[in-house]
Structures are given as structure tokens and as C-alpha cells.
Amino acid sequence: MIVIRHIVRFLIIFFSLSSLDAQVFSVTEQFALPNELSESSGTIFYNNKLITHNDSGNNNVLYELDLETELVTRVITIIGATNVDWEDMAQDDSSIYIGDFGNNSGDRTDLKVYKISKSDYQSSNVVTAEIISFTYANQIDFTSNPQNTTWDAEALVSWDASSLVLLSKNWVSGTTSAYVLPKTPGTYVISPLETELNANGLITGATYDDNTNQLLLVGYSNPTLQPFVWFCESIEDVDILSGTNTFISLSESLSFEQIESIAYKTNTVYYITSESFAFGNLSDNAKVIELIIEDSVLSLQGGSEQYQNMVYPNPVQHTLEIKDDHVNTVEIFDEKGTFLYRGRGSRIDMSPYAHGVYTVKLILNNGSLLIKKIIHN
Numbered sequence: 001m002i003v004i005r006h007i008v009r010f011l012i013i014f015f016s017l018s019s020l021d022a023q024v025f026s027v028t029e030q031f032a033l034p035n036e037l038s039e040s041s042g043t044i045f046y047n048n049k050l051i052t053h054n055d056s057g058n059n060n061v062l063y064e065l066d067l068e069t070e071l072v073t074r075v076i077t078i079i080g081a082t083n084v085d086w087e088d089m090a091q092d093d094s095s096i097y098i099g100d101f102g103n104n105s106g107d108r109t110d111l112k113v114y115k116i117s118k119s120d121y122q123s124s125n126v127v128t129a130e131i132i133s134f135t136y137a138n139q140i141d142f143t144s145n146p147q148n149t150t151w152d153a154e155a156l157v158s159w160d161a162s163s164l165v166l167l168s169k170n171w172v173s174g175t176t177s178a179y180v181l182p183k184t185p186g187t188y189v190i191s192p193l194e195t196e197l198n199a200n201g202l203i204t205g206a207t208y209d210d211n212t213n214q215l216l217l218v219g220y221s222n223p224t225l226q227p228f229v230w231f232c233e234s235i236e237d238v239d240i241l242s243g244t245n246t247f248i249s250l251s252e253s254l255s256f257e258q259i260e261s262i263a264y265k266t267n268t269v270y271y272i273t274s275e276s277f278a279f280g281n282l283s284d285n286a287k288v289i290e291l292i293i294e295d296s297v298l299s300l301q302g303g304s305e306q307y308q309n310m311v312y313p314n315p316v317q318h319t320l321e322i323k324d325d326h327v328n329t330v331e332i333f334d335e336k337g338t339f340l341y342r343g344r345g346s347r348i349d350m351s352p353y354a355h356g357v358y359t360v361k362l363i364l365n366n367g368s369l370l371i372k373k374i375i376h377n
Contacts (some may be wrong), residue, residue, distance in 0.1 A: 025292070027250055027289060027291055039275050040273040041088070042086060043271065045271060051089065075125065080114075087156075095117060099154075103152045105145060106151040111135065112134065113131075116128070135190075138191065138192075154167075157207060158210075163181070163183060165181070165208075193241070195241040198337065199337070201221040208240070258275045259274045271289070273289070310322060310370065311374060316375070319349055328344070330348065334353075340353065353376055357376075358376055
């Protein structure tokens with residue numbers, strides 16, 4: 001019976017992964033944000049513009065950014081709102097949502113999401129907000145504990161017609177939990193959903209595309225500012241972290257970066273914004289970054305078969321083979337996103353690693369990233 005259960009489990013994992021083609025990730029810095037957006041913290045893509053805001057202590061305004069001219073073309077003031085710590089944005093067909101739930105010290109008792117009408121937004125530069133207030137059901141201690149709290153959050157998505165989902169920024173463990181919050185103005189007590197993610201860092205932004213049922217989370221390691229993306233798919237119901245979650249390090253492409261938000265333009269094109277930072281002897285400006293995710297079969301014209309078979313065999317028992325004609329660097333991560341291997345070899349010994357599912361990241365000579373899931377058994 002033990003053997004049968006093992007075989008059944010293996011088949012379930014194998015067929016769930018077989019539906020995932022290798023994907024190519026292209027990461028490109030587009031331009032530095034204007035000075036007034038040096039603390040950009042949340043963003044959406046709407047009406048062919050990037051809409052963003054700054055975080056704590058800044059004005060209660062949204063900025064409309066033209067990606068062609070790289071300039072702010074419109075500023076919208078939100079009446080009935082205070083920017084205590086605005087951290088992310090989400091949207092649906094009729095509304096824009098602004099998450100005022102940044103809580104780096106864990107002591108806030110005024111957490112909320114501001115809801116504004118898109119029709120109002122389109123017709124005026126002054127818009128009145130409705131308020132969705134909430135508290136965490138499990139929080140009983142509100143003692144200030146800067147950058148050492150589990151009650152911070154910086155990511156927000158629209159899930160369906162009636163629900164938002166916010167994702168925590170856990171300074172203590174680096175995990176993230178998801179919470180459902182109604183879209184109807186009112187006051188709510190919220191509890192975490194069943195599945196949490198060992199994020200391997202601080203989650204600072206999210207975007208969800210209900211057409212593809214794909215969730216992308218962005219963040220960075222603490223305190224080293226190594227940026228990353230979690231690509232989440234095959235999501236089961238509103239338990240938004242319950243599907244297949246793939247960790248993608250962006251440090252090779254971006255080096256140090258305090259990325260704060262992500263917004264989808266299409267199911268393959270995403271925009272990331274970063275905040276200016278000073279870290280030891282390092283500093284950098286806030287910027288817009290373009291992330292492109294495509295199936296290699298579709299994106300690598302004339303060479304799809306070649307790229308599809310660059311990592312084999314799958315499943316692998318002992319030695320993983322890499323066709324390295326187009327590969328600069330190989331990296332391997334486990335299911336939790338823990339970094340395990342970096343090198344340039346064409347043969348990788350998998351024997352030291354436990355049986356399970358791994359992510360292989362190939363950094364190609366043209367700068368693109370090729371991501372592939374493999375099974376080690």
C-alpha cells in the first residue's frame with residue numbers, strides 16, 4: 001500500500017507539471033521614475049497608463065504615468081483619505097482599490113482599503129473614496145515592534161466580483177499569508193486562508209489576472225535587497241497560494257533593487273516599480289521595469305524545440321543534463337525557493353538533493369531567463 005500511494009502521488013505531481021511549458025522571462029529596466037515618485041509603492045495599468053502612488057506620509061494622490069513620454073500626465077486627489085502608509089493597488093471593472101495597510105511596526109489599529117469609482121476617476125481630478133476597514137482576527141498585541149512584526153501587508157489583488165485578497169509581509173519568518181476582504185465598504189475582521197507561502201523574503205506587491213488564473217508576487221530578500229518574483233498558477237478557489245508556485249530570482253538581471261509593486265498589462269507583459277533606496281554604499285533611483293513572460297514554444301521562433309529540450313531527463317534520478325549552447329548560467333531552487341546551485345556545467349549531480357520538485361533557471365546568453373520545473377525521484 002505504501003508503494004501504491006507513492007506511485008499515485010508521483011503521477012499526480014508529474015501530470016500537474018507536464019502542463020507547464022518552460023517559460024522565458026525577460027527583465028528590462030525602462031526608465032527612472034520622476035522625482036515626485038521616488039517612493040512609488042503600488043501600481044495598476046489602466047487606460048494605457050501606469051497609475052501609481054507613493055507610500056507612508058506622502059500626499060493622498062494618484063499619479064497617471066505615460067509610458068511613452070515617461071512623464072506624469074495627471075494627478076488625482078483622493079478626498080476622504082489619508083496616506084498613512086499606502087502600499088498597493090488593485091482594480092476591477094468598476095473600481096480602483098488602494099491599500100492603506102502598511103504596518104512596519106505592527107501597531108496600527110486603522111488598517112483600511114480605499115475604494116474609488118472608475119467613472120469618477122475618469123471624469124474628475126478630485127475623487128471621493130469609500131472605506132473598507134479591517135483588523136486581523138489573530139492579532140492581540142499592538143506593541144510597536146519596527147521591522148519585526150507579522151502584521152504588515154503590502155500586496156493587494158482583486159479576486160472576484162465581491163472579494164479582494166491581501167497578502168502579508170512577514171518580517172519575522174519571510175512567509176506570506178493571504179486574507180479575503182469584502183469589496184463592500186464596512187468594518188471587517190479577517191483571518192488567514194489555509195495555505196501560506198514560504199516566500200524567502202518580503203512580499204511587497206501583487207497582481208492577479210483572472211483571465212489566466214495567474215498570480216504574480218514581487219519582493220526582495222531582507223536585508224540584502226535581492227529582488228524576486230513568485231509565479232503562481234493552478235490556483236484552487238480563493239485559496240490563492242494553493243497552486244503551483246515558482247520562485248524566480250531577479251538578482252542576476254537587476255542586482256540590488258527595492259521593488260515595490262507589479263501590474264499586468266497583458267498575460268505576458270507586466271510592469272514593476274521600484275523605490276529609491278540607500279543601502280550601505282549602494283543607492284539607486286526609483287524606476288519602471290518591464291517583465292515579459294512567455295511560453296518558449298511561442299516566443300523563441302525557429303528554435304522552440306531546441307529550447308524546450310534544454311533540460312533533461314525529466315523526471316531525473318541522478319544526473320541532470322543541460323544543453324548549454326545558449327546558456328550562460330544555471331541555477332536550481334527547491335519548492336520553497338531556497339537557492340541550491342549556480343554554475344555553468346552541462347551535467348549536474350542531483351543525488352545530494354531530496355526527492356521532490358525543483359525549479360531550474362537558465363540564464364541565456366541573450367539575457368533572457370528560461371524557467372523549467374523538474375522532478376527528482
